[in-house]
Amino acid sequence: MQLVVISGKGGTGKTTVAASLAYLSEKSIKVDCDVDASNLHILLQGKDIEEENFFGAKVANIDSNKCIKCGACEKVCRYDAIKNYQVDPLKCEGCAACTVVCEQNAILLKDEVTGKTIITQTNKGLLSRADMVIGAEGSGKLVTKVRKNAMAHRKNNEWIILDGTPGIGCAVMASVTGCDAALIVVEPTQSGLEDFLRVLSLINFFGVKPFVCINKYDINEDMTIEIEKYCKEEGIDVLGKIPFDPCVKEAVNALKPIVSYKESKASKEIIKIWNKLKEIYKEDV
């Protein structure tokens, strides 16, 4: 079973929920797919036990000794990455078109480190994550690698709990594809609703079973009702409604998962959601 926690947009409380589920499940492998700003490890703590460079992209490199400054590469480059016979690595996509047109063979593609993959041992099990190089290309590939690493450490078909990526682009697709279920965290706001609908169509596109939880549902109860109504019509289970709880902010500041605050209202609801999920999939995780 692979469960991804996702939200159209950042800031809906996705990581709060994902970290809580990760914390509640003793026997799962956790994956932080949010490679460009990962922070599950901050909440779960632990020790890094493996680290590896990830070469996710290529960058063109011009040998100035061979270059005769004909400008052919600059003309063919569709990403404006070459100016004055020099490559801007931030713009270069490593497509190789320039190497084709360079008659002097002055250009070579070099593998570029786009991040680092890390396995962290937490006291709630293993966490697979990455540190992406700022501004790097191809975060989707890095997400795929982080998931592969988790699979490599998986024994006995353990659950995999993924903290997904925000948005709907390549990194999100890489974090959703192949998952069995997705818990969509929705905020009852006008924009939250729009983001929800977009991310839902993505989830449907990949054939992943959607579940919903509404976060801070009492901030706008009309909107909450609207979301619930929509889910009912579409046959989507709303597993829980998490109330606005100042304790969440306290937990964030203390860098602890909210479920470690037993008395918190939000925490109780998240535990309920987790129990429902276990019940649906009839497993002890």
Place this chain on the structure above:
Amino acid sequence: MKIAVLSGKGGTGKTTVSTNLAKVMNWDYVDCDVEEPNGFIFLKPNVLKTKKVNVPIPKIDDEKCINCKKCVEICQFNALAGTNTGIILFEKLCHSCGACELVCPVDAITEEERSIGKIDIGQSEDIKCMRGVLDVGEPMAVPIIKELKSLIDEKPTIIDCSPGSSCSVVSAIEGVDYAVLVTEPTAFGLHDLKIAVSLVKEMKIPFGVIINRAEEENDLITRYCKEEGIYLLGKIAFDRKAAVLYSQGKLLIEDEVFRKGFEEIGRKIEGVKRCN
């Protein structure tokens, strides 16, 4: 003059800051967060024009193709696969680079257009508003962002970027005059802010910080900015009223106190503009 509003992470209030600033400063607004463009919810422009965004993809003429597979070899994105009977294209993997066309020895490859999303152009009172919308299921946001940016004219413009620090953000902030980094006074906020700071520093874009949902005078972001010599443009107070207005799709400047705050930030940005 172009100003980009960004944040290491989503949900820090980037769209809130960009839309409210655009309104109080009377600047044009461009939503480059094409995966989740939400700015129009708050600015409510009349959409006057919508155009499709197309990218070129190769079209292979099976009659001409001699199945040498040179195109498959050159494609760095595995968008082409060779079979016994011909070449197959996986169009979503294609980066539209044109390398395959360049290597084909028999000119069997031409290009055709494929739509990946759209751009909406509208007007909210005096402000021109544009947004890009990536089709669901499409992986590549960058071509839409580039096209959006090519449509920006000389008027002062606020660019709302996507969260994070990946290639989408790089292309959204490329060439802007100033960056506004929005963050929250939490440890996570600081963690994400540092990512955004290193991005703008690497791209040599001058920047300032706005703290959203601020509660105390001397929070950890204020301290960080002081230590690092980063210009603090202002703070937006933590207030349930803000959450309620936001959830209803309203601008914060409908509230007098918030309006004053944004006007003050706007003045500071205008000041920065003069210095540049």
